[in-house]
Amino acid sequence: MTTAQTGAPVRELTFGELYARVQNFYAHHMHLLDSGAAAEWAETFTEDGVFAPPSAPEPIVGRQALAAGAREAKARLDGIGEQHRHVLVSLDLTPNDDGSLTTRTYAQIIATPRGGEPRLFLMCVTYDHLVFEAGELRVHHRRVTRDDRP
Amino acid sequence: MTTAQTGAPVRELTFGELYARVQNFYAHHMHLLDSGAAAEWAETFTEDGVFAPPSAPEPIVGRQALAAGAREAKARLDGIGEQHRHVLVSLDLTPNDDGSLTTRTYAQIIATPRGGEPRLFLMCVTYDHLVFEAGELRVHHRRVTRDDRP
Amino acid sequence: MTTAQTGAPVRELTFGELYARVQNFYAHHMHLLDSGAAAEWAETFTEDGVFAPPSAPEPIVGRQALAAGAREAKARLDGIGEQHRHVLVSLDLTPNDDGSLTTRTYAQIIATPRGGEPRLFLMCVTYDHLVFEAGELRVHHRRVTRDDRP
Numbered sequence: 234m235t236t237a238q239t240g241a242p243v244r245e246l247t248f249g250e251l252y253a254r255v256q257n258f259y260a261h262h263m264h265l266l267d268s269g270a271a272a273e274w275a276e277t278f279t280e281d282g283v284f285a286p287p288s289a290p291e292p293i294v295g296r297q298a299l300a301a302g303a304r305e306a307k308a309r310l311d312g313i314g315e316q317h318r319h320v321l322v323s324l325d326l327t328p329n330d331d332g333s334l335t336t337r338t339y340a341q342i343i344a345t346p347r348g349g350e351p352r353l354f355l356m357c358v359t360y361d362h363l364v365f366e367a368g369e370l371r372v373h374h375r376r377v378t379r380d381d382r383p
Numbered sequence: 384m385t386t387a388q389t390g391a392p393v394r395e396l397t398f399g400e401l402y403a404r405v406q407n408f409y410a411h412h413m414h415l416l417d418s419g420a421a422a423e424w425a426e427t428f429t430e431d432g433v434f435a436p437p438s439a440p441e442p443i444v445g446r447q448a449l450a451a452g453a454r455e456a457k458a459r460l461d462g463i464g465e466q467h468r469h470v471l472v473s474l475d476l477t478p479n480d481d482g483s484l485t486t487r488t489y490a491q492i493i494a495t496p497r498g499g500e501p502r503l504f505l506m507c508v509t510y511d512h513l514v515f516e517a518g519e520l521r522v523h524h525r526r527v528t529r530d531d532r533p
Numbered sequence: 534m535t536t537a538q539t540g541a542p543v544r545e546l547t548f549g550e551l552y553a554r555v556q557n558f559y560a561h562h563m564h565l566l567d568s569g570a571a572a573e574w575a576e577t578f579t580e581d582g583v584f585a586p587p588s589a590p591e592p593i594v595g596r597q598a599l600a601a602g603a604r605e606a607k608a609r610l611d612g613i614g615e616q617h618r619h620v621l622v623s624l625d626l627t628p629n630d631d632g633s634l635t636t637r638t639y640a641q642i643i644a645t646p647r648g649g650e651p652r653l654f655l656m657c658v659t660y661d662h663l664v665f666e667a668g669e670l671r672v673h674h675r676r677v678t679r680d681d682r683p
Contacts, residue, residue, distance in 0.1 A: 249400075249552070252399070260473040318506055323560040323564070337564065339620055341620075352503060354650070381645050381649055381650070400547060410624055466680040497682075497683060503653065
């Protein structure tokens with residue numbers, strides 16, 4: 234669902250339309266990550282996209298580095314036989330004057346071992362700066378905090 | 384909230400309107416299941432609705448079979464004193480040209496024993512084909528996969 | 534995002550617009566609670582707002598009492614080094630003829646100890662009556678049930 238498809242310029246989208254698109258974008262974005270589609274996941278960032286996770290000493294910058302990180306994480310999980318799911322809930326959305334979006338979400342990371350019961354692995358808060366590129370949402374900057382490390 | 388009530392033909396609904404209605408439909412649909420309203424839950428499928436759960440050897444077809452399955456499941460949970468909640472999150476929605484909708488959601492099933500702490504019982508992915516019947520959403524086909532059985 | 538900002542009277546908002554605003558309101562409302570902004574959280578209730586939690590013998594009435602309760606709860610959690618997150622999902626929204634809203638949500642309360650793994654602490658159902666005041670959503674009445682106490 235692109236802006237081009239609906240014919241409405243991004244600036245004219247109502248709050249409800251923006252809210253639904255961001256939720257849908259996050260669902261798509263995180264499913265790519267969880268299913269190991271590392272390159273496609275990296276494409277949902279801007280070319281110079283930044284991801285500052287709580288576990289990395291330095292922010293990860295750019296699609297190539299983002300894809301490499303996602304591939305490594307997936308390989309590690311495959312190695313231990315665990316499926317992770319990143320669930321972004323409780324979206325707090327602020328449209329900015331320049332057409333970009335500021336969001337805050339609660340992020341549940343759920344881990345399920347092969348043959349075992351799922352568990353809440355991490356509870357985080359995700360702070361994003363999103364932009365539209367050719368009508369498509371992209372993550373421009375992401376910062377994540379972990380509840381176990383206040 | 385039906386299309387008839389809002390006066391807008393389904394085809395003219397924006398992405399945001401569709402997205403909200405599907406989320407609201409799922410909340411209603413799963414609350415019926417979780418509260419044991421088996422017949423009402425079955426009514427939220429089409430007459431020939433199909434539910435292919437990961438635990439059943441064959442898909443469940445039709446409202447009568449769906450209601451029977453829901454009643455059995457609820458009776459079993461009542462017997463062991465457990466309340467289950469089916470939470471569909473991370474909705475990825477694709478409107479189809481014929482007016483039907485294709486969705487993918489992450490499904491958390493949360494189990495709470497009487498007097499005990501809740502736990503994540505199952506983490507699943509749900510793939511639905513939804514249709515509008517007289518302005519009301521209905522599940523036409525559902526397939527569910529479990530993260531513990533890759 | 535207020536009605537004043539968008540220029541649309543509340544009565545003219547579509548279902549999708551209302552649905553997004555309620556979700557966004559809940560995200561904001563619960564983040565205030567979880568981050569210990571007790572007074573600001575109480576402001577998201579009406580002046581005579583009522584909160585009937587399952588753990589209190591009597592409903593909590595009015596912003597002063599609500600703020601005091603939130604402050605106490607946060608101090609207790611800080612004392613034991615736990616971060617709680619209130620996640621409202623599966624929103625079932627019914628707009629009323631008088632412009633107010635009736636909602637039912639599933640509420641996950643997730644607890645994360647400093648240095649430890651998160652856990653589902655409580656699974657609840659939340660029943661709200663929401664009203665618009667000067668274009669802003671406010672909780673007028675809230676009732677919560679716990680799944681472990683059927």
